[in-house]
Amino acid sequence: MQVQHTVIDRVEQVADDVVSLVLRGATGPLEPWEPGAHVDLTLPNWLTRSYSLCGDPADRERYRVAVRLDPLSRGGSEYIHHYLRQGRALDVSPPRNHFPLLPAPEYLFLAGGIGVTPLLPMLSAAVDADVPATFVYVGRSASTMPFADELRARHGDRVRLVATSRDHRPDLAALAADLAPGALVYCCGPAPMLSAAQAAFPAERLHTERFRPAARTFAPNTAFEAVCARSGGTVQVGADQSLLDALARAGRPVMSGCREGVCGSCELTVLSGTPEHRDDIGAPTGRMYACVSRALTPELRLDI
Known part of the structure; x- marks a missing residue:
């Protein structure tokens, strides 16, 4: 790597x-x-x-x-x-981006706690491009909200700080009603905040990033084979183990970070076979994340 x-x-x-x-x-x-x-x-x-x-x-x-x-x-x-x-x-590592800022005539940024981090440079980019932007930052109290003073000093009235120990939570339905045509919403924070945003904003206008995977149900795990096209050999992936762990035990370790399908560090190229995507990123065509994703076919041929 x-x-x-x-x-x-x-x-x-x-x-x-x-x-x-x-x-x-x-x-x-x-x-x-x-x-x-x-x-x-x-x-x-x-x-x-x-x-x-x-x-x-x-x-x-x-x-x-x-x-x-x-x-x-x-x-x-x-x-x-x-x-x-x-x-x-x-x-x-070199930077990777699964949460890019797309062009829009206006932005609404919703940050919860440490979820402020990816949104900070987004707000600066919007302001530098002279695009209208509103930043709503929610935390338990002012002392728990990193970079709050920096945001206020740099961006003034564009930033609304909401301390839930003192203030009501923001009315996302009202914010949705006030969205300008074509405006995009970027949200990063705890799971309840992301769920509330998904309920309030149209899916085609909302972009989210999770630090923990969403709770979902999949079919029971089945065993499959991983053919390692570059290094040669076939690795058996048992129903009780991840592709990531099976590769590591076979002496073909893959870089990994979260091991939960939210960071993308264990991305592999799939040459043939059909992966079962269980990540929260949205793997691009021909790729998969070895920490959580599995196979819908008996065999996957991988560029490893």
């Missing part, structure tokens, strides 16, 4: 239980990115985790991400909060 070598330039507490990491390229300019992109951080404890880029896309020297300490951490956010310090070297 291609990696970029970076050094932690700054670690900053930006809200209760949220730290921001500024990563400086160690060997030259970093790969370019656009609003909505994320990167994988390879942590010193051997875990890989994906985070949205929330800095300035024009800054090729630095990336910025923000990480909330998850009380149910599987070792990623906990390690970042307790052990990462300025000067530490980190390998970072």
Whole structure:
């Protein structure tokens, strides 16, 4: 896997239980990115985790991400909060973008908690392009809302901060009624917020990103074969294991991050056979995500 070598330039507490990491390229300019992109951080404890880029896309020297300490951490956010310090070297993947900002005559951005991160550069891009934009940012209290002061300082009246410990939750139906023709809505936040947005806004105008997969039901798992076209050989994938794990046990490990079908780091090219997509991203034609997706045919031929 291609990696970029970076050094932690700054670690900053930006809200209760949220730290921001500024990563400086160690060997030259970093790969370019656009609003909505994320990167994988390879942590010193051997875990890989994906985070949205929330800095300035024009800054090729630095990336910025923000990480909330998850009380149910599987070792990623906990390690970042307790052990990462300025000067530490980190390998970072090139940016990937499954949540791009599409052209529109107007935007409504809905952020919930740490879901603000991919939307920050989107608002800046809209303002720089002189496109009308409204930013509604919801959190439990001001102290739990990372980058709230930055948003207010840079964008003023375009930003509406909603602290649910004090304010009523935003009326999404009223916001939907006020949408201009052709306006697009971008939403990132906890599952209840995404569900409310899906109920309020037309599907063709709403774009969402999840940090956790939506609850869905699939047919029972069945075993299948993964033919490794480049390396040769066939890997048996049992009904009780993922394609990702089966490949790793066969000595063909694939880069992975979330292991839940929301980050896209384990993308594989499918040369033949029909995958059963179980991700929350929407795999492009001819691709699949090995952490959760399976096969609808007895065999998948993969470019690995």
